[in-house]
Amino acid sequence: MMPLVLASQSPRRADLLKQMGLSFEVMPADVDETPRPGEPAAEYVARLACDKARAVSQARPEAWVLGSDTSVVLGNEILGKPADADEARATLARLSGQTHQVMTAVALARRQDCQVRLVVTDVRFRTLTAEEIHAYVNSGEPMDKAGSYGIQGLGGIFVESLQGSYSAVVGLPLLETAALLANAGCPVWTHWPRHLES
Template sequence: MSTVILASASPRRSELLQQIGVSFTVQPADVDETPGPGEGAEHYVERLARDKALAVSASSPEALVLGSDTSVVLNGVILGKPADRGDAVETLRMLSGATHQVMTAVALAKGSRCESRVVITDVTFRPLSKAEIEAYAASGEPMDKAGSYGIQGLGGIFVSNLRGSYSAVVGLPLLETAALLADAGHPVWESWPNSLESRT
């Protein structure tokens, strides 16, 4: 079995990979995340995922390298990570009572070869009160997250509807990630425990 490297420092992506039984090491990629002129959100996240995977793969050509990127998009505008608490409050005000898209790309590189997928999930927030927006911003949870919220954390209470992939909203689409690994000759189920007895 090939070595798997996750080209991301995100603890949420690590937790998701662990969830499906993948053994891996973490080697964050250092890439320029500036959107290109007129670059659409879908192209942007896929390009970044591929850039991250290929950057790490260049120094570990025999490994399978997973890169991923997530953007929250409202009315065609990418909502990045908040610059400060006030920025988080403003983003949450915009998301309140609205439906936005979470676009997550995953790329798998080996040497100079790279395959990628983009998953788009529609997420609807219920209307949020000013008090709960302020309380959520004060919690600190929004500060390192695209769109200023974490669906797997305190921010989960804001979501009234989700159409698509929950794991992609958290940060890594598991179905597509497993498919890419399987296509590369590394099916995740081969490393699962052999029986229920071995789990106890």
Template sequence: MAPIVLASASPRRSELLQQIGLVFTVQPADIDETPESGESAEHYVERLAREKALAVSAKEPGTLVLGSDTSVVLNGTILGKPAGKDEAITMLRALSGATHQVMTAVAIASGEHCESLLVTTEVRFRALADDEIEAYVASGEPMDKAGSYGIQGLGGIFVSELRGSYSAVVGLPLQETAALLADAGYPVWVNWPSSMEN
């Protein structure tokens, strides 16, 4: 089977792939992540996942390249990674007591062929106090995360309800990733260890 390449520097995506038993190398994609004029959040997220996968696939022939992108969307507005402490505080105040969408796309490219899926998860935050927002931002955790929070870290205490894929909110929808890999001829379970004796 073709070697797997993850076109992302995200440690969270690497951890999720390791969780399902994948063996892979990491080759982050260098693409322009600027939204196009009038582009919907759904189109933006899926386009970036595909562009990342295809960019690395062009440099790594004979591999299966996995690209992914995640955006936090509040009332139709994409909340990216905060530019600084003040923007992180502003984002978290906006998310406080509100329901937002986490859109994560995953794409698998082989040569110039690319298949992708988009997963949208509804996440609701409880009301957040200003002092806990400031303590969270001071921890540094929000600074490299879309929407200024990480559900798998300290920010998990803000989430009062989740409808959809937890792993997609972390950064990679595992069920859909495994399905795309299986369709590409790489069922993830072939690498699972066996503790049963012959």
């Protein structure tokens, strides 16, 4: 397999790629993440995933580059990473007792060619108390996460139900990532360790 580069500094995405049995390099992308006026959330997430992959691919044209982006959407509003503790508390209060969507796109680029897949997952929060919102924000966990929570961490206790892809909510949809790599001629399973010979 040609070199694989993850265009993200997210440790959660790196952990998910390792879970797939892949070896890769990490090279975070530096792109403008400002939504365009009137841009639908799904288009925004897919565009950013491709922008990240293409940006790193320019520096590494010999490699396959994976880019990804995740947004939490309530109604039609994108809830990004909180600017401060007050914003994190306000976001969690809005998510309390509501169903929101987590949109995650994964893109595979080589040079300027970019293939992208979008996954939309419905996540419902139970009703949260002011005390637990305060304690969660004080833990620091929400501060670098879209929607001010991490389902794989302490925030997992807030999730009443989930319809869709758990790994996509964490930050990288495993099924779609494997499909992109397989379509590029690199099935993930060919890199798995072999302990038994049939």
